[in-house]
Amino acid sequence: MLPSPIDLVTSAQWIVFAPALVAAFIILWPGWPNLHTSRVGKTVASTLSIGAVLYGFCHSLLLLHAFLTDPQTVQHLAPVEWTFFQSGQTGQLGAVQFGLGVLVDNLSVMMLLVVTSVSLVVQIYTHGYMREDPGYSRFYAYLSMFTASMLGLVVSTNLFEMFFFWELVGVCSYFLIGFWFFKESASKACIKAFVVNRIGDCGFLIGLLMLFGATQSLWAGHNILSFVGPGPTLKGVLEQALTQSPKLLSYENPLLSLSPTNLALISVLIFFGPMAKSAQFPLHVWLPDAMEGPTPISALIHAATMVAAGVYLVARAYPIWQVVPHGEVSYGLQFIAFIGTFTAFMAATIAMSQFDIKRALAWSTVSQLGYMFAGLAAGTFTGGMFHLFNHAFFKAMLFLCSGAVIHGMHGEQDMRKMGGLWKHMPGTAICFLIGTLSISGFPGLSGFFSKDDIIGAAWNYNHLMGAVLLFTAFLTAFYMFRMFFMTFTGEYRGGEVHPHNCPPAMVWPLGALAIPSVLSGWLGVPLGSAMDWFAGKSEAPNPFSAFVYYVQPHFEAANPGMMLAGTSCAFVGIVLAWLVYEKKTVSINTVIAGSTNALLSGVYKFSFNKWYFDEAYFWALDRLMWLYKAAWSLIDMFIVDGIVNGSGLVTETCGQLLKYTENGRAQSYALVIFSFVTVLTLVVYFFHP
């Protein structure tokens, strides 16, 4: 009897990312004639890439079906692992095993769906956006490579494997930001992204090695650093290491034993990776510059998927931050809570004054990622992941809309030269409005549910944190509607540039993403008792929380007070943006930007110049490089030159002294020879053993 499709996808989980990887290698294979230049070649490239990700999406849907309909079967779905290094016998204390594997569980299935669905829609859109670009096939190859790397990261069984794919998605990001490498701004942006991410990855790797060193003895050589499965789990190992006396561990080095202080240090170091990848303060500076890449890549990598990898890592390895000895607080989670909340607020204030449509959206992404981290740190694991899920769809749609606007405006990205585009591209305008309403937390749309969940949890965790996130919700509504009004309403300010609508290949994907942007938030509501839930009376299970959770699912009734506060903030932001940018009752230039009050105009410049982070970093880097240069200059002057000049001086001095012995008289030479032989004879006579 033939196996059912469900049996096939669950027994061969690795196939989920293999086609995308194969497609990338086929397209990049140097032997193909005209693959990058002919119409047929380009069609083959895009078909391979889109076909691979379409398969991945179907596979993910079947996995979701399997997980939702038959959890008992999936419970025994052991991670697949291929070992490539083993020391000691499996099961013995101290044995070490490194391997690559595939781990499919609830959390990874959710991420697989996000990555494959957004990637599929973006790749279709790419056909419309990049069709005139000579690098069309190369772009599809990079897209496939990125998708495969991201899927590999999602299904990694251990942190070392995850780090490997983490670096691969970083490389793909570098290639894609610098896709138009002939532009100086693009080449500088990709280098900046690469360098900033390496700083974060350096901390990640040090933390990872410290964690492995401190817990190596407890893995018993099986399924290293995996989170579920038949072997030891991360949570179990950490708890065991913390309760066990350090003397029982293999190492006597205090840095390699797992004290609570060491675990806090490790958790902060590992968080450097997510901090860079998900553009959190202070490693956030690369993401807005990454908008130099083509817009499809901004939507896929720098809005929906890759930047969410940092959030996914924190969720995947949540025990690293969450496990603490009984009665102690988690400094790791407190650190994440501070970074996430501060980044959410800071990025929102910057987004309020940007004029480049893509960069404003990039700052909005930085802010929303801060919300996700704040949610995870505040204890709402499911809320943080729910916001990641919802945000991926509406932010990808918003970026694709901005790409449609840029395409329709013949490359113009400055919102001051737009306006009134609603009548030229109504489909794009409607989708942008849906995304704007969703991210602003408009009741009923997806962002409303997940953001309120996070703000409520943050308020319970720390009132100041909740208040900052609530205020940021107001800023979010303001800057998003500022973008909407400046771009789609009012008078057209583009001068001689005539805007046009986009081809169907670019408009249809927007419609596909609009569906989850409207509806996905309702997955967080128990539909059978929705009214009771909204009233705060029902704690019935909702579909998303029943699927994505940490240890055990947790259901709460809605918090009507917090929902009201969040909605009020959103409405105030929308109304203020409408008054300033549509009704023009208030002028920002008169009141703030061009104000004679130095404080007000200074605040505006501070926001417009992105809190001067780039300037501060370059200032500090210049000083650092000057110190480095001065130190090497001194070393060169006194040590290197000293050795070279000193050896010459010694030779010259010796020559000067010895020249007096070279007098040309045979008697003198005979005297020297005789003296030497006499001394040698005496030495041998007296000191011979």
Added chain:
Amino acid sequence: MSKSDETHQSADVHDDAGHGHGHDAHPVDVDFVDETSGYDRLLQLVCVLAGAGLVMMMWLFVSSPITATEEHNFENLPPAHSAQ
């Protein structure tokens, strides 16, 4: 300095937006620009499939027996991260 609207940038504010980036900055390949080809229509069909897949994803979540159960018994669910 314009006082009328923020759409006119303050003169003393450094503007780094729009430094040469943009969709039109690359050379154009005019061999592949037919927007009404059969391939484009095929991709529109795939796009419809993607939308249908997203609807199906939400339907699978909503119709899941996990949340349909009255007993709310989650003890038999696969633990996401817990030690086994």
